[in-house]
C-alpha cells in the first residue's frame with residue numbers, strides 16, 4: 001500500500017464528459033488510493049464483529065461487472081468487502097474490528113473517529129487507503145480483458161458473453177463452440193501489439209444519443225449516465241471498472257487455457273504481473289525437467305513422451321517376467337506337493353489329489369492369488385495360500401476344474417472366523433482377509449484337513 005495519488009508515469013485517467021458520480025473517486029482516477037471522507041452512516045452487525053459504513057466519497061471500488069472489490073483500510077479498520085447497494089446506489093464498506101495495536105493509534109485525520117461500538121461513528125472524518133497492489137492487478141487484468149475481447153471480435157467476430165476476474169485466473173466466455181491454437185496465437189498477437197502501442201485508455205460519460213453513434217462492442221446496460229471506456233483506435237465498451245491510463249501498463253497478455261463450457265469456449269488468461277509470475281513458475285518447471293532429462297527446454301516434451309513410452313514398455317515386460325516367474329514357482333510347488341505326499345505334509349490325497357498349503361508373509365495378495373490360480377490350472381490340485389502383513393491376514397483358495405464336486409465357498413466360510421475375516425468368491429476360487437494374523441497358521445492347518 002505504498003502507492004498514493006496519481007501514477008507518476010501515467011497521470012490520472014484521461015476522460016471526457018461530466019461524471020455524474022463525483023463521489024466515486026475511482027471513476028475519475030483509477031490511481032487514487034488515499035483519500036479522506038466523512039462517515040454518513042454506520043450499521044454494526046448484531047454480533048458486533050463487523051460494521052457496514054457509507055462515506056460521502058470513496059476510492060474503494062465495489063464488486064461489480066465481473067471485477068472484484070477493492071480492499072484496504074479505513075482509519076484503523078480493515079476493509080474486508082465493498083459492495084454496491086443497487087437500490088440506493090450507495091457503496092457499502094464492510095469493516096472488520098481494528099487490531100488491538102491499531103485501535104489506539106489515531107490514523108484518521110480527525111480526533112475520536114471510533115464510536116462506542118468500536119467502529120467509526122456517523123459524522124467522523126476517516127482516512128481511506130486502498131490496497132494499491134490489488135488495485136494495480138485489477139487494472140491490468142480488467143484492461144487486458146478489454147483488449148482480448150476486442151481482438152476476438154475483430155479477428156473472429158466472436159462476442160464475449162461472460163467475464164470473471166478470479167484470485168488466480170481471469171476468464172472470458174465466447175459465443176463460439178471452439179478455438180484453435182492458431183486462433184489463440186493470433187488473438188494474443190493482436191492484444192499484445194495494442195499493449196506495445198501504449199494506447200491511451202479514456203473514460204467518456206455519455207448520453208444514450210451519443211453512445212448510439214459509437215461502434216460499441218456491447219450495448220450499455222443503462223440508458224443515462226453511461227460510462228464508455230475507449231482504448232484509442234482499438235475498442236469502445238461501456239464499463240464502470242478501473243483501467244490504467246494507457247495500455248502499456250497492462251503488460252503481457254497471455255492465454256493459458258481454452259475449455260468448452262456449455263457449448264461455448266471459456267478462455268483463461270493472465271496479464272502483467274500475473275503473467276510474469278506464471279511465466280516464472282512454468283520456466284522453473286521446464287528448467288527442472290530439462291535438467292532431470294538432460295534435454296534442452298525445447299526438447300522436454302519429446303523427452304517426456306519417450307520416457308512415458310519406455311515406462312509403458314518396461315511395465316509390460318515386467319508383468320510378463322513376473323508371470324513367467326509365478327508359473328515357474330507354481331510348477332516347483334506342485335512337484336514338491338507330489339513328492340511330499342507320502343510324508344503327510346503338503347501332498348497328495350488318497351485319490352491322487354495334490355494339495356499345496358503355503359504361507360508367504362509380506363507378499364502382495366495379487367501375486368498370491370495369481371500363484372493359486374496357476375496351481376489350480378494343473379489337474380487334481382487344490383491351493384491354499386496365505387499372506388500376512390500390515391496387521392492383515394489374507395488367504396486365497398483355488399482348485400482345478402476337474403475337482404468339480406469340491407465347493408470352496410463353505411470351506412472359506414468355516415475358516416474365516418479363525419482370522420476374524422470376511423471374504424467370498426466362486427466354487428473354484430475364494431479369498432478372504434481379517435485382522436487376526438496370529439490365527440493364520442491354525443487356519444492353514446484346518447484348511448489342509450478340509451481339502452486334503
Ligand SMILES: [Zn+2]
Nearest residue numbers: 142229239241
Ligand atoms: Zn472495463
